[in-house]
Amino acid sequence: MLIRCKDIFEFISEMYDSELEEEIFNDVMEHINHCERCLALYHTFNKTVDLYRSLKPVKLPAKKKRQFHRWLHIEIRKISVRYFRR
């Protein structure tokens, strides 16, 4: 398959997710390795997604979590009483 620069822009996200068919992937890599512009895009794209993926999940702080559990226990029972008595 003849790969042009515009194809790289189309395939780059699928490449990151390892979703490209092997044959196309090999052709794409062949192009990238001989095209400075596409190689730069490939590296910077991968770097960007890697950085975002490395952002850790945000946790409910311990104190807030205890407060939330107290609220959950009381509030759900209150709603439940209203709901199941209808």
Next chain:
Amino acid sequence: MNTSVQTTKLKELPDETLVDLAKKGNTSAFEHLIKRHEDRIYSLIYRILNDKDETYDALQETVINAFQHLKNFRGKSTFLTWISRIAINCALMRKRAQKKYAISTDDGDNLPKYVDISNAEHITDWSSDPTLSMESKELKKVLNDSLQKIPEKYRNVIILKDLENRPIEEVAKTLNISVAATKSRLHRARMYLRWLLEQYVKQVYGTKYK
């Protein structure tokens, strides 16, 4: 199974059984469901709102909505997918109510100019710059701020797929769009974030990357 199931045993039950029990009025089962998923729901909402107090309020709102509408949950998706959809809606309602975020709630029609760089004459490779380290608090702030700049239909996809690490099929179900549309939005969002990060790198290290 009746509602007298011991609390200690609830922890061991799968989501589907806890949902069935909760639908019959077992509030402890619902509490366990929420406690099982609270961190993931909180994180998801925080990514959208970027404010701890607003996130906590939206979490409470999500839980109340979920409990009140639990009877409508038919089990066609997982409980986490279903409640994530509620959480996203609660978060977006809050976000839309905040005028300061109005700029980021457009439909994304302004994205193509950032995404389509296929005609760019030159692309600089800044990927190896040592300053792009996750040890940098400034970089983390830049990444989080960038997320707030993406139109919401793209932002929701990237939050679920790349930050919350959900499978693409689950992201599609959560957002009620096709897998193909999900992949398309993900691609565009990633390209936009790449462009935003490039602007940051050039701004800070302009002379090096011109």
